[in-house]
Amino acid sequence: MPLLRQIAQLGHPVLRTPATRVTLPASDAIRALVEDMRETLLEADGVGLAATQVYETASLFIVASRPNPRYPDAPLMEPEVVINPRIVERSVEMVKGWEGCLSIPGIWGNVPRHRRIRARYQDPEGQEVEKEFDDFVARIFQHEYDHLQGFVFLDRLESPRDVISEKEYQKQFVREKGLTSRSLTQHPLGGRGLG
Numbered sequence: 001m002p003l004l005r006q007i008a009q010l011g012h013p014v015l016r017t018p019a020t021r022v023t024l025p026a027s028d029a030i031r032a033l034v035e036d037m038r039e040t041l042l043e044a045d046g047v048g049l050a051a052t053q054v055y056e057t058a059s060l061f062i063v064a065s066r067p068n069p070r071y072p073d074a075p076l077m078e079p080e081v082v083i084n085p086r087i088v089e090r091s092v093e094m095v096k097g098w099e100g101c102l103s104i105p106g107i108w109g110n111v112p113r114h115r116r117i118r119a120r121y122q123d124p125e126g127q128e129v130e131k132e133f134d135d136f137v138a139r140i141f142q143h144e145y146d147h148l149q150g151f152v153f154l155d156r157l158e159s160p161r162d163v164i165s166e167k168e169y170q171k172q173f174v175r176e177k178g179l180t181s182r183s184l185t186q187h188p189l190g191g192r193g194l195g
Contacts, residue, residue: 002032002039005054010104010152014052019059019148022083024126030058034081034124037062046102047074048140050147053103059084061144065137072174074136082121085145088130089118096162097139098169099153108169109153110162113139 008014022030033056041049041062050061064079065071093115100108116134119141123129133141143153157163164172 002035004043005036005040007040007044007049007102008053008055010154012055014055014057015103015147015152016150017052017057018150019050019052019057022058022060022122024083024122024124026083026124026126030060031124033058034060034062038079041079044102045069047071048144049102050144052147052150059148061085061148063137063140063144065140069170069174071136077137081124082119082141082144083124085119085121085141085148087117087119087142087145090114091116095135097136098164098173099139099143100166100169101143101153103147104152104154106166107154108164108166109157110164111139111143111153111156112158113142113156117141119145 026034033051033054037049037051037054040054041064045068047065047068048061048063051058060081060083062079062081063077065074065077067074067076091114094112095115096110096112098108099111115138116132117138118130118132120128120130146152146156154163
């Protein structure tokens with residue numbers, strides 16, 4: 001049975017520790033970690049979670065975009081387990097967008113990211129995957145990939161003026177879209193932010 005993992009908070013050294021390569025096919029311990037991370041991500045209403053965020057230095061994360069109160073326009077996708085990722089191509093075009101993080105609650109940043117990326121990684125069986133991601137899902141991928149390198153979104157900000165409280169973000173960017181807390185909380189998938 002999967003366990004809920006504690007999420008490391010900003011300031012803990014594990015968030016600044018580069019992840020180590022996972023040997024595949026995945027061991028029972030890695031498979032259990034993946035299941036724990038799925039459960040933790042679901043419970044935390046996030047759209048992504050890196051192993052380093054749950055105090056493990058394995059090079060893996062989960063991307064699970066879905067509409068939620070913090071990202072009402074997010075596309076819906078099946079959760080994807082990404083192991084030993086490499087970003088092999090990045091678009092020249094950069095786009096700024098608001099990001100939150102389960103390890104940095106209450107703070108959002110307007111972060112520049114590549115609009116499109118191509119990545120290579122492995123699944124838990126050790127199969128090689130090459131995929132292109134764009135827009136919001138590319139943003140999640142880059143955010144989680146940064147966690148595996150020992151970076152958080154605050155490291156990517158261009159200016160201190162690109163930081164906002166979550167409360168203010170909700171007022172300025174979510175509620176202006178006409179969404180109410182009632183309609184958002186009734187959404188079957190819920191949500192709190194990136195990993």
